[in-house]
Amino acid sequence: MTTTTDSTSSSILSQYAVSNKSSTSSTSSTSSSSTSSATGSQSLGKDTFLQLLVTQLKNQNPLDPQDNSAFVAQLAQFSSVEGINNLNSTVSSLASNYTSNQALQASALVGHSVLAPASSTAVNTSTGLTGQFDLASSSSATSVKVYDANGALVKNIDLGSQGAGTVSFNWDGTSNDGVALSSGTYKFVASATVDGKEVAQTTYLPSTVTSVTVGSTAGDMSLKLADGSSVALSQVKSVGI
Missing domain, CATH: 2.60.40.4070 (Immunoglobulin-like)
Structure with a gap:
């Protein structure tokens, strides 16, 4: 139950939120290095995010526990990331259906x-x-x-x-x-x-x-x-x- 573990988990959670907002941005900070070593070459999913959050709560310093406002903020980040992922999947599906419908309509032009x-x-x-x-x-x-x-x-x-x-x-x-x-x-x-x-x-x-x-x-x-x-x-x- 060390402050170091708590700090590392917080860093990973923060880095995850940033990486999902901008997949093209890069950083050379210590937070990015911690994320890299903890997750390897795999991207963080919502399940991993939740596991890290639970780990952070289990290993927090009892003399300096996680602040309630910070905990709520991290839950809000988790909900936002999950919503964005679901929205991306929905939009991709709609785009695919639109392309298929356009192809069907265009095929009716053959011979005209x-x-x-x-x-x-x-x-x-x-x-x-x-x-x-x-x-x-x-x-x-x-x-x-x-x-x-x-x-x-x-x-x-x-x-x-x-x-x-x-x-x-x-x-x-x-x-x-x-x-x-x-x-x-x-x-x-x-x-x-x-x-x-x-x-x-x-x-x-x-x-x-x-x-x-x-x-x-x-x-x-x-x-x-x-x-x-x-x-x-x-x-x-x-x-x-």
């Missing part, structure tokens, strides 16, 4: 057309194509140029002046001369004149989803498109039929 950021896509010229781009501010002159697989300009779609917001454009699958073109991959370049300067715009083009790739989190989920490219689920602007 989505509107996603892309510069080129496969086009069935018999049905044409409808795309979009977003204007941050109004434009005095707006256009979309269509290029074939060889890089030749086949169509210039003049959209005139446009206000800020989403701008839709349609291509009927014909050239500037009105000749129907064959189906294939075409590139779309949108531009807008803002304050006298021509600014390139990001186009959103339709493409069919062929598969879904699930990462470790919902944010890592991506869709593989018919042209072989991939796009993050969060970047999809709209879903077609």
Whole structure:
């Protein structure tokens, strides 16, 4: 029943509370050294914490017993640590369920057309194509140029002046001369004149989803498109039929 044992137990309890609040912090104090020697390479669990508390009470100095307020504070630390551990387990479980639900919802997109950021896509010229781009501010002159697989300009779609917001454009699958073109991959370049300067715009083009790739989190989920490219689920602007 020595004061040294009491001091060491108190030190271990204090160190345990600190280590659970910040797993990334490090310390080179005597308290940390005592904890290391007492527990080795294993982390302290709530059962070990309680055992240390009981040991501290058994070995306290009868001439200088544990102060009631300190004892209550240590019990409060124990309850807080247990609550935090339970909360972490609950949040991890919810995150896992959320990811699974996202994957299930994303799998329903297979075979459907989505509107996603892309510069080129496969086009069935018999049905044409409808795309979009977003204007941050109004434009005095707006256009979309269509290029074939060889890089030749086949169509210039003049959209005139446009206000800020989403701008839709349609291509009927014909050239500037009105000749129907064959189906294939075409590139779309949108531009807008803002304050006298021509600014390139990001186009959103339709493409069919062929598969879904699930990462470790919902944010890592991506869709593989018919042209072989991939796009993050969060970047999809709209879903077609």
